[in-house]
Amino acid sequence: MSTPTNNKRGFWGSRMGFVLAASGSAIGLGNVWKFPYITGQNGGGAFVLIYLVCIFAVGLPIMLAEFTLGRKTNLNPVGAFKALQPNTAWVGIGYMGVVAGFLILSFYGVVGGWTLAYIVKSFSQSVLEFQSPKDAGQFFGQFIANPTEVVIYQALFMGLCMAIVIRGVHGGIERACQVLMPTLFVILLILMVRSLTLPGAMEGVKFYLSPDFSKITPSVILIALGQAFFSLSLGMGAMLTYGSYLSEKENLTSATVYVVLFDTMIALLVGMVIFPAVFAMGLEPAEGPSLVFSVLPAVFSSMPFGTVVSIIFFVLLAIAAITSGISLLEVVVAYFIDQVGWTRKKAVLTVGLIIFALGIPSGLSFGVMSDVKFMDKTFFDIVDNIASNYLLPLGGMLTAIFVGWKWGIAKAREEIEKHETRFHWANLWGFLIRYVTPVAVAFVFLAKFF
Numbered sequence: 335m336s337t338p339t340n341n342k343r344g345f346w347g348s349r350m351g352f353v354l355a356a357s358g359s360a361i362g363l364g365n366v367w368k369f370p371y372i373t374g375q376n377g378g379g380a381f382v383l384i385y386l387v388c389i390f391a392v393g394l395p396i397m398l399a400e401f402t403l404g405r406k407t408n409l410n411p412v413g414a415f416k417a418l419q420p421n422t423a424w425v426g427i428g429y430m431g432v433v434a435g436f437l438i439l440s441f442y443g444v445v446g447g448w449t450l451a452y453i454v455k456s457f458s459q460s461v462l463e464f465q466s467p468k469d470a471g472q473f474f475g476q477f478i479a480n481p482t483e484v485v486i487y488q489a490l491f492m493g494l495c496m497a498i499v500i501r502g503v504h505g506g507i508e509r510a511c512q513v514l515m516p517t518l519f520v521i522l523l524i525l526m527v528r529s530l531t532l533p534g535a536m537e538g539v540k541f542y543l544s545p546d547f548s549k550i551t552p553s554v555i556l557i558a559l560g561q562a563f564f565s566l567s568l569g570m571g572a573m574l575t576y577g578s579y580l581s582e583k584e585n586l587t588s589a590t591v592y593v594v595l596f597d598t599m600i601a602l603l604v605g606m607v608i609f610p611a612v613f614a615m616g617l618e619p620a621e622g623p624s625l626v627f628s629v630l631p632a633v634f635s636s637m638p639f640g641t642v643v644s645i646i647f648f649v650l651l652a653i654a655a656i657t658s659g660i661s662l663l664e665v666v667v668a669y670f671i672d673q674v675g676w677t678r679k680k681a682v683l684t685v686g687l688i689i690f691a692l693g694i695p696s697g698l699s700f701g702v703m704s705d706v707k708f709m710d711k712t713f714f715d716i717v718d719n720i721a722s723n724y725l726l727p728l729g730g731m732l733t734a735i736f737v738g739w740k741w742g743i744a745k746a747r748e749e750i751e752k753h754e755t756r757f758h759w760a761n762l763w764g765f766l767i768r769y770v771t772p773v774a775v776a777f778v779f780l781a782k783f784f
C-alpha cells in the first residue's frame with residue numbers, strides 16, 4: 335500500500351520541493367488578504383495571540399496527522415479513510431473535505447481574480463493615482479462592483495489553476511514555489527520598513543501587538559480557529575493529498591514545522607505592513623475585505639518606484655494565490671481520478687468549470703448582488719463562513735479523533751518513523767491529537783452556540 339503504483343499520480347522531486355509545495359498551499363490570500371482584515375475586525379493584538387495559540391496547539395498537530403494519513407495511503411481524502419476504515423462513517427470526513435474544497439475555491443477564485451486585475455491596473459498606474467487610502471478604497475469598491483470585470487478575472491484565475499493542475503502535481507507547483515517564497519518575504523520586509531516609517535505608524539503597531547482582551551468573545555475565538563485552519567490549509571484534506579505524493583524517505587515532522595513557521599511568519603509580517611499604514615493614513619482597521627486593496631496602493635504611491643513595487647507585489651500575491659488555489663482544486667480532482675476513475679483532464683475541466691460557476695454569485699456579492707442577504711450576510715460571506723468556520727474546524731477535529739482514537743497513535747507513529755526518522759516529540763503530539771485538539775474545537779463550537 336505504501337509504495338504507490340498508480341501511475342496517474344505524481345511525486346515530489348525532493349524534500350525541499352515538498353515543503354515548498356505545502357507552503358505554497360498554506361501561504362496565499364489567507365495570509366495577505368484575510369488575516370489582516372479579520373485581525374482588524376476582531377480587535378487586533380488579542381486576536382493575534384489567540385490565532386497563534388490555535389496555530390501551534392491545534393493546527394500544527396493536525397497538519398502532521400494529515401501528512402501521515404496521506405503518505406500512508408497515497409490516496410485522496412475519501413480514498414484514505416476508505417483504505418484505513420472501509421465501510422464506516424469515517425469516510426464522511428473525506429467527503430466533507432471534497433465539499434469544502436469546492437466551496438472555498440469558489441470564492442477564493444474571485445479574490446484571486448482581484449489580484450490579477452490589480453497587476454493589470456498597476457501597469458496602467460490607475461491603482462496608484464491615490465495618495466489617500468480612502469480614495470484608493472473607493473476605486474477598489476467601484477472595481478469589485480463591476481460584474482463583467484470581476485467575472486472575467488475570476489475566469490482567468492480559475493483557468494490558470496486548471497492549466498497547472500492538468501499537468502499534474504509536481505512540475506508546475508514545485509517550481510513556482512521555489513522562487514515565490516523568498517521573493518515574497520523580501521518584498522514584505524521592504525514594505526514593512528516603508529510602513530513603519532510613515533508618520534503615526536506606531537499607533538498601528540500598538541493596535542496590532544498589544545492585546546485588549548475585552549474584545550474577545552466565543553465568536554472571535556471561532557474566527558481565529560477557522561483562520562488557523564484556513565491559513566494552514568487544514569481540515570479538508572489538502573495537506574493529506576499533498577502528503578499522498580510524498581515518498582517514505584521524507585521526515586514528516588520537520589516538514590510540518592517548516593510549513594507552519596513559514597506560513598505564520600508571512601501572516602505576521604503582513605500585519606506589520608498593513609496596520610502601521612492603516613493608522614498612519616487614518617483608515618478604519620475594521621474596514622473588511624477591501625482593507626489590503628485600499629491600504630497597499632496608498633503605501634505604494636507614497637514610495638519611490640511605487641509602480642514597480644506594486645507590480646511585483648501583486649504578481650507575487652497572484653502566484654501565492656494560484657499555488658493555494660491549485661491545492662484546493664487538486665483535492666477535488668484527486669477524488670474524481672482515484673475514486674470515480676476519471677482521467678485527470680476530464681476531472682480538471684469538469685470540476686474547474688463547476689467551481690467557477692458556483693463562484694459567480696460570490697463575485698457579484700460586492701455589486702449587483704450586494705443586497706441579496708441571508709441573516710445579514712452576502713452569498714460570498716455565507717460560503718466563506720460555512721467552509722472556513724465550520725467545515726474546516728469540524729474536518730480537523732474529526733481527523734484528530736480518527737488518528738488519535740481510531741487508527742491510533744501507535745500506527746501513526748510507525749508511519750512517521752519509517753526509515754528511522756526519530757520522532758522526538760511523539761508523546762506530546764499524541765496528547766495534543768487525542769485530547770487538546772478535539773476538546774478545543776468542540777469547546778469553541780459549544781461556546782459559540784450556547
Ligand code: PFF
Pocket residue numbers: 359360361362363364365438563564565566567568570571572573658659661662
Ligand atoms: N491556505 C490558503 C491561504 O491561506 O490562502 C487557503 C487554502 C488552501 C485553504 C487550501 C484550504 C486549503 F485546503
